[in-house]
Amino acid sequence: MSRGPDAATLLVRSLEADSQRAACLVRVIDSTWTRWASATFNGARHELSLEATDSPALEAWLDALPEADLPLRGHLVADIVVTGVTRAGGVATMTIEALTVEE
Known part of the structure; x- marks a missing residue:
């Protein structure tokens, strides 16, 4: 059975x-x-590269991302941070790191 x-x-x-x-x-x-664990939690560390059209809406979204409520069934986003943004030709490329923990 699939989880x-x-x-x-x-x-x-x-x-x-x-x-x-x-x-x-x-x-x-x-x-x-990659899998991650502490004495009390199990989870994963994530590194993501994203791409989007550069815009004021994107900038606002990136600014708000560390406080965003991102629902994940069975998991919590414990931390999320934008670690880099490059812009060229109207396109933004972002790097994001996140830590999720199992509920």
Whole structure:
């Protein structure tokens, strides 16, 4: 029996949906993750590369992202940070790091 999508897939879907609501649809162009655990939590560290049309809406979305409520069934986004943004020819490429933990 399948348990459903993993945290990485859920995070990608949640980021895409959240950006669409903010009128700045992003596209994930690369995504990697590694398992992570502490004494009390299990989860994953994620590194994502995203691409979108550069716009004021995108800038606002990126600024708000660390405080965004990104729902992931069975997981929580414990931390998310934009680690880099490059802009060229009206396109922004972003790198994001996130930590998800299992509920």
